Amino acid sequence: MKSSGHRKETEPAPNPYSARCATRLVLDRIGDKWAVLVLGLLAEEPTRFNQLRRAIEGVSQKVLSQTLKSLERDGLVRRRAFATVPVTVEYSITPLGQSLAETVSALRIWAETNIGEVQKAQNRYDRAKQ
Numbered sequence: 001m002k003s004s005g006h007r008k009e010t011e012p013a014p015n016p017y018s019a020r021c022a023t024r025l026v027l028d029r030i031g032d033k034w035a036v037l038v039l040g041l042l043a044e045e046p047t048r049f050n051q052l053r054r055a056i057e058g059v060s061q062k063v064l065s066q067t068l069k070s071l072e073r074d075g076l077v078r079r080r081a082f083a084t085v086p087v088t089v090e091y092s093i094t095p096l097g098q099s100l101a102e103t104v105s106a107l108r109i110w111a112e113t114n115i116g117e118v119q120k121a122q123n124r125y126d127r128a129k130q
Contacts, residue, residue: 029074029100034059034067036104039093042077043101046092076100 014023029035037056041047047055053064068091071077076097082088093101 026074029070029076030104030107032067034063035071036108038064038067038071038091039076039097039101039104040108042091042093043098043105046080046090049089049091052091071097 015021016023016027034056037059038052041052041055049064049068052068053059053061056064059067068077068079072079072091075094078092078094080090080092082090
């Protein structure tokens with residue numbers, strides 16, 4: 001598959017199957033359910049921390065904070081603090097994050113569409129292993 005990224009001709013092509021390939025960091029982000037859910041919500045509109053926490057059932061404050069920091073570090077999310085008492089923090093998606101959100105949205109839609117079939121397969125497997 002041809003890359004549309006910006007790399008010099010002298011640099012080797014990324015190989016995510018190699019343990020030392022930096023692209024694995026991005027794949028880790030895509031594979032993290034919390035990151036995918038955060039990106040999905042931020043793709044719709046900028047959102048405050050507590051709004052995200054309420055919207056994403058099951059995520060702890062600590063995990064959400066870590067996820068947002070990682071996404072911000074990767075350039076996928078922008079954090080903006082407002083000088084209020086207490087401080088208000090709003091998160092928004094960057095153009096780079098938007099391009100990833102569009103990509104992982106297809107995975108979310110696949111999961112929503114096929115969850116019934118996956119659960120049936122799991123049940124068949126579990127019955128066969130008893």
